[in-house]
Amino acid sequence: MKISGVDIRPGNIIEYEGGLWKAVKIQHTQPGKGGAYMQVELKNLIDGRKNNVRFRSAETVEKVRLDTRDYQFLFADDEMLTFMDKENYEQISLSKDMLGDAAAFLQDGMDVMLELYEEKPISVQLPDHVEAEIVEADAVVKGQTASSSYKPAILDNGVRVMVPPHISAGTRIIVDVYAQEYVKKAD
Incomplete structure (x- = not known):
């Protein structure tokens, strides 16, 4: 048009x-x-x-106008990611580069949205927020809890985020995929 x-x-x-x-x-x-x-x-x-x-x-x-289709993430293999069309169960492999930093947040069975132009994948949209577990978090420095300071923590997927002082290792949190920021503690 x-x-x-x-x-x-x-x-x-x-x-x-x-x-x-x-x-x-x-x-x-x-x-x-x-x-x-x-x-x-x-x-x-x-x-x-x-x-x-x-x-x-x-x-x-x-x-x-791009077509959008629902796909499900199946697995990662070296530099390729495999997705399955949720309607006809066809599989497609795409380069990790297409997702950039967001590729670290892919989880088995995650629903994603692929944008296609003339049946060719152009981009992959992940959910805005995902749940992840903290595997390592720095200890709280005494007196630091009064201010709104954040401390570094490492997620189970290897991504480093800043979290509030009350969050410790083993806690599940909600993370913004594209900003790679702490959103809230998971229920």
Whole structure:
């Protein structure tokens, strides 16, 4: 679907210079001299490059719609991750690089969302929050509990997060997958 360059909104996926780009930030500018334009920060969905582009109202771009499907994580093998389509049980293997740092939070049987463009996987979306166990946490320094200070802790998946002083080893917590931050203590 073709849209005007000034109608681009954050989160839109567009086809630009032969690649798939996601609009991250936009700024509408109307200079005193000349026509208005939309300054758009784009992120390439394939290789992660960023680009700043100006679109005038007369320009049109192709807005792309991605298909999303529910998949289940099965297992990791060296640098590859295997997922299963929950509808037809077909398996697909993807590189760990596609998930970046979030790959450490994958758990066996976890439900994920794959975004596909022309049946080709573009990205993998994990749940925003996952439950993990603290395997190692620094001891509390006396007098430190009065202030809102945090201490380093290591999760069962090897990721290092900052946690409140009352959290100790063996405690299960909820972690934000993408920010890699402590959210709350698990019930």
